[in-house]
Amino acid sequence: MNRVRKTGTAALIDCLKRNRTLEMLALKFNYIPDAFALQLASVIASSPNCKINHLLLAGNSQSYSALVNVVSTLNECPRKVQFDLESRAAYQDPERIAKTVYCTPLAANTTPLMIKKLFYSHKCGAIRSVTLEKHKKKKARFAMACYALVEFAHKDSVELALDLVVRGKARLCEGRSIRIVRAGLGNALQ
Numbered sequence: 001m002n003r004v005r006k007t008g009t010a011a012l013i014d015c016l017k018r019n020r021t022l023e024m025l026a027l028k029f030n031y032i033p034d035a036f037a038l039q040l041a042s043v044i045a046s047s048p049n050c051k052i053n054h055l056l057l058a059g060n061s062q063s064y065s066a067l068v069n070v071v072s073t074l075n076e077c078p079r080k081v082q083f084d085l086e087s088r089a090a091y092q093d094p095e096r097i098a099k100t101v102y103c104t105p106l107a108a109n110t111t112p113l114m115i116k117k118l119f120y121s122h123k124c125g126a127i128r129s130v131t132l133e134k135h136k137k138k139k140a141r142f143a144m145a146c147y148a149l150v151e152f153a154h155k156d157s158v159e160l161a162l163d164l165v166v167r168g169k170a171r172l173c174e175g176r177s178i179r180i181v182r183a184g185l186g187n188a189l190q
Helices: 006-018 034-046 064-075 086-091 112-121 156-166
Strands: 024-026 054-056 100-106 127-134 146-152 179-182
Touching (some): 006 034, 034 064, 064 086, 112 146, 112 156
Parallel strands (some): 024 054
Antiparallel strands (some): 127 146
16 A cells, blocks of 8 residues: 555546656555545546547545545546546445345345345336345355345335335345345445
């Protein structure tokens, strides 16, 4: 891990303005402040000579507002620039988090359709998306387990989904009970 200081920031930005060959800029785990991330995106998007088409900033702890600003700045670029934290910015949207629940533990063979059937059968409301992921931590009880992020179309649906746990109805096809909590409370989206 490195810490990018002001002099390094200025040198890197100056170098990017003249860049004609570098296509990927990977600055993961460099303690990059929000202002520098935004400056980088601005230079990449506005410099006619810059050939960067991948910007990688994972592990730098940018705030939600900085991520949104970087994404919007890169979207203004005449060429497509892929940003590794673009999906994270979308998931950290406070309005989107308010409509999302986190479900765990799920069997490895769980499908999005199974999750949808659970919520639709109990009339929880319209589902916008279901994202299934494997747990990163390999604790014994989570070794083969997955989790789901279920985004509903309306905020009211979250309360109905949380009520399934209280009523003892939070069970998938195999009959195993699952935990359903609000997303964004440190349970998911990390």
